[in-house]
Amino acid sequence: MIHENILECIGNTPLIKLSRLFPERSMTVLAKMEMLNPGGSIKDRPALYMINEGLKAGIIKKGSHIVESSSGNLAIALAIACKIHQLKFTAVVDPKIASANLHMLKLYKANIEMVTEKDENGGYLKTRINTVKKLCEKLPDAVWINQYANPDNWKSHYFGEAEEIIRQMDGKPDYLVVGASTSGTIMGVSRRLKEEFPDLKIIAVDIVGSVLFGGTSGPRDIPGIGASAVPALLSPEEIDHVIYVDDYESALGCRELLEHEGIFAGGSSGSSVSAIKKLIPGIAEGSCVLTLLPDRGDRYLDLIYQDEWFEMVRHKHFSQQHLRPQNPVLQKVF
Numbered sequence: 394m395i396h397e398n399i400l401e402c403i404g405n406t407p408l409i410k411l412s413r414l415f416p417e418r419s420m421t422v423l424a425k426m427e428m429l430n431p432g433g434s435i436k437d438r439p440a441l442y443m444i445n446e447g448l449k450a451g452i453i454k455k456g457s458h459i460v461e462s463s464s465g466n467l468a469i470a471l472a473i474a475c476k477i478h479q480l481k482f483t484a485v486v487d488p489k490i491a492s493a494n495l496h497m498l499k500l501y502k503a504n505i506e507m508v509t510e511k512d513e514n515g516g517y518l519k520t521r522i523n524t525v526k527k528l529c530e531k532l533p534d535a536v537w538i539n540q541y542a543n544p545d546n547w548k549s550h551y552f553g554e555a556e557e558i559i560r561q562m563d564g565k566p567d568y569l570v571v572g573a574s575t576s577g578t579i580m581g582v583s584r585r586l587k588e589e590f591p592d593l594k595i596i597a598v599d600i601v602g603s604v605l606f607g608g609t610s611g612p613r614d615i616p617g618i619g620a621s622a623v624p625a626l627l628s629p630e631e632i633d634h635v636i637y638v639d640d641y642e643s644a645l646g647c648r649e650l651l652e653h654e655g656i657f658a659g660g661s662s663g664s665s666v667s668a669i670k671k672l673i674p675g676i677a678e679g680s681c682v683l684t685l686l687p688d689r690g691d692r693y694l695d696l697i698y699q700d701e702w703f704e705m706v707r708h709k710h711f712s713q714q715h716l717r718p719q720n721p722v723l724q725k726v727f
């Protein structure tokens with residue numbers, strides 16, 4: 394089969410068993426390899442879906458200038474989609490963006506607006522959104538994709554990887570473990586899978602320092618997971634539990650994934666691996682746990698895979714242990 398363009402290669406990612414990393418007898422941990430999308434991440438799916446639906450609805454037209462706030466992966470995915478559809482694109486990014494992502498965006502010839510001021514939560518999300526709003530007032534033909542509130546974000550995952558998982562699974566999953574940021578992935582995947590598997594338990598993974606599920610705002614280094622404001626897409630009542638991990642636990646998860654499975658993954662994949670390690674002792678033998686590995690490790694070479702940074706977060710993890718709740722394994726959200 395010959396594809397017309399790179400956008401047609403998005404999706405149809407494999408589902409693999411992580412049996413070396415999770416050798417516990419009779420437990421199955423399955424991972425959807427979203428990192429294998431052509432733009433390098435799961436965000437190819439919402440980028441393509443939001444652009445296509447915008448074009449269909451006439452909100453996006455020839456000559457439109459797409460504007461979006463992104464920590465990196467969505468920006469790269471939109472840069473590709475805009476190139477194929479010949480649309481102008483401005484990415485509003487912050488200093489936490491991985492240097493490789495910034496370099497790639499420049500190569501794709503995206504316009505880049507770098508914000509520098511932190512918001513009152515100590516993150517950049519609100520500053521980025523304000524910058525998007527100002528750009529939309531200034532730029533003719535600007536269209537704000539708004540991944541934090543656009544229902545086509547969660548729908549891309551509902552019709553995308555969730556549908557594929559249903560086709561790929563032999564049995565039924567008992568737990569879905571997903572890292573959250575805009576929450577488009579967890580909302581979309583869980584809504585579709587619960588139609589098929591009503592007993593499925595939905596476990597969100599959040600990072601210490603994120604405010605998504607009522608956590609206290611604080612410093613965190615890993616991009617892609619967590620948020621400094623609660624997105625409109627998030628419906629916490631649809632989520633059964635949240636498991637918190639910190640930067641160190643996420644990085645450790647990445648390094649274990651590499652060592653045992655030969656999978657070179659990004660930060661939020663490591664967050665999910667660590668969350669599953671916390672989950673397993675508390676669940677029934679024979680359970681099947683499903684997760685997604687959202688992006689590859691290349692963009693994190695100077696963070697997660699850099700020994701000085703790893704030592705720094707390891708030290709922080711152990712020196713601040715007394716500040717964390719004693720048994721943060723399963724926390725009911727609301």
Ligand code: PMP
Pocket residue numbers: 434436464466467572573574575576577578579616617618659660661662687688
């Ligand atoms: N992992 C990575 C690497 C991401 O880039 C993102 C999106 N920021 C997520 C997880 C979380 O996905 P969502 O925004 O759909 O919650």
